[in-house]
Structure formats: C-alpha cells, structure tokens
Amino acid sequence: MPDKVSIADKLGSFSDHWAPRIIARYNGNEVRIAKVDGEFIWHQHDSTDELFLIVEGELDMEFRDRTVTLRPGELIVVPKGTEHRPCARRGEVAMMIIDLEGTPNTGDELTATKAVEI
Amino acid sequence: MPDKVSIADKLGSFSDHWAPRIIARYNGNEVRIAKVDGEFIWHQHDSTDELFLIVEGELDMEFRDRTVTLRPGELIVVPKGTEHRPCARRGEVAMMIIDLEGTPNTGDELTATKAVEI
Numbered sequence: 132m133p134d135k136v137s138i139a140d141k142l143g144s145f146s147d148h149w150a151p152r153i154i155a156r157y158n159g160n161e162v163r164i165a166k167v168d169g170e171f172i173w174h175q176h177d178s179t180d181e182l183f184l185i186v187e188g189e190l191d192m193e194f195r196d197r198t199v200t201l202r203p204g205e206l207i208v209v210p211k212g213t214e215h216r217p218c219a220r221r222g223e224v225a226m227m228i229i230d231l232e233g234t235p236n237t238g239d240e241l242t243a244t245k246a247v248e249i
Numbered sequence: 250m251p252d253k254v255s256i257a258d259k260l261g262s263f264s265d266h267w268a269p270r271i272i273a274r275y276n277g278n279e280v281r282i283a284k285v286d287g288e289f290i291w292h293q294h295d296s297t298d299e300l301f302l303i304v305e306g307e308l309d310m311e312f313r314d315r316t317v318t319l320r321p322g323e324l325i326v327v328p329k330g331t332e333h334r335p336c337a338r339r340g341e342v343a344m345m346i347i348d349l350e351g352t353p354n355t356g357d358e359l360t361a362t363k364a365v366e367i
C-alpha cells in the first residue's frame with residue numbers, strides 16, 4: 132500500500148551533489164530528488180521529458196539560446212531531445228526531478244551517477 | 250521552447266474547488282493543480298497512477314483500510330486501480346497532481362470536472 136514521502140526528510144538524509152535519489156515511482160517514471168552546486172554538463176535525454184521542481188535555492192536552467200532562472204515552487208519541463216545545462220551558481224539548490232525509469236542524469240550511461248532508491 | 254511555471258502564481262489565478270487546472274505536460278501526463286475543501290468521492294483510476302504533492306493545508310488521503318494525512322512538501326503516489334478518497338476536513342488544501350493525459354478526476358467521464366489548461 133502507498134505511503135507518503137516527505138521531500139524535506141528525504142533531502143535531510145544525504146548531502147552529496149549531483150547524485151539523484153529515487154523517492155517514489157509513478158507510471159514507469161522515477162520521482163527523484165537531488166542537491167546540486169555549481170555547473171553541470173550540457174546534455175539531453177532522447178527518450179524522456181524531464182521535469183524539475185525547485186525546493187530550495189535558485190537554479191539557472193541553460194538552453195542553447197537562453198537561460199531560465201527557477202526559484203522554490205517553480206517548475207519547468209525540458210522536452211525530450213532538448214539540450215540543457217542545470218547550473219547552481221549562487222549556492223546549493225535542492226530540487227525534485229521526474230524522469231523515465233533508468234534515465235542517466237547526464238544523458239549517457241558512461242558518465243551518469245546512477246539514481247538510487249532511498 | 251519550455252518556460253517555467255510558478256505554482257503559487259497559478260494557484261492565485263482561480264478559487265473554485267475540485268476543478269483541476271493543467272499547468273504543464275510531461276511524457277503524456279498532465280501536471281495539474283487544484284484547490285479542494287471538504288470530502289471528495291470514493292473512486293479509482295484503472296489506467297494511471299496518481300501523484301499528489303501538497304502545497305498548502307492538510308489532506309487526508311483515505312484508503313479502504315487506513316488514512317494517510319499529508320502536509321505541505323509531502324507526496325503520495327496512489328497506484329492505478331486503488332480506491333481512494335481525498336478529503337480536506339480542516340480547511341482548504343492546495344495541491345499538485347500528476348495524472349495520465351485526459352484522466353477524469355472522479356475516475357468516471359460522466360461525473361468528472363474536466364481539467365483545463367491555464
């Protein structure tokens with residue numbers, strides 16, 4: 132039977148950056164949380180949209196033609212196949228992310244940090 | 250190109266209850282928000298899981314064998330085919346919900362309040 136998940140409690144259980152944790156599953160997708168700091172790499176996901184919801188801090192979501200700055204309570208869906216680079220340039224950011232099950236966070240199995248269930 | 254969505258801004262744009270609004274789309278699913286007050290009906294969704302994330306207030310998610318009380322920042326995924334009844338018994342609740350595209354909020358086209366894009 133389903134139980135509830137507290138995003139704050141789960142965020143409090145780890146401190147490493149760019150290492151996604153799976154906190155729930157929905158229709159073959161993973162609900163993940165991550166803490167990030169600094170710049171990530173440019174990448175894309177060819178088989179899934181990617182939803183980001185900011186919980187703490189301020190995230191610059193860079194696209195090739197513009198940057199969207201996201202604050203707590205704001206979300207964005209990056210469509211599949213769209214190059215993007217999440218950057219936390221003004222301190223740590225905590226966020227919820229939804230991805231198709233098994234999606235590598237860098238868009239590439241070889242460089243990805245595997246999402247683990249917590 | 251994707252743009253960001255502020256959940257608070259979207260919640261501020263309507264005041265009726267049990268009338269879901271679509272604020273984003275992800276992999277064939279609708280990201281919805283709703284304000285609710287009082288008891289809903291018992292129902293189930295046979296073709297989709299349903300994710301609830303509480304934004305404001307306190308929601309009692311009733312299952313046939315128990316009740317889970319959810320507060321802001323807490324989420325639950327109700328698996329497809331699981332009878333449930335969301336109830337806001339202690340004041341208005343604002344929440345984000347993710348459902349497969351087109352899912353009737355009551356589990357039944359005849360009684361549903363259609364989710365509209367905002």
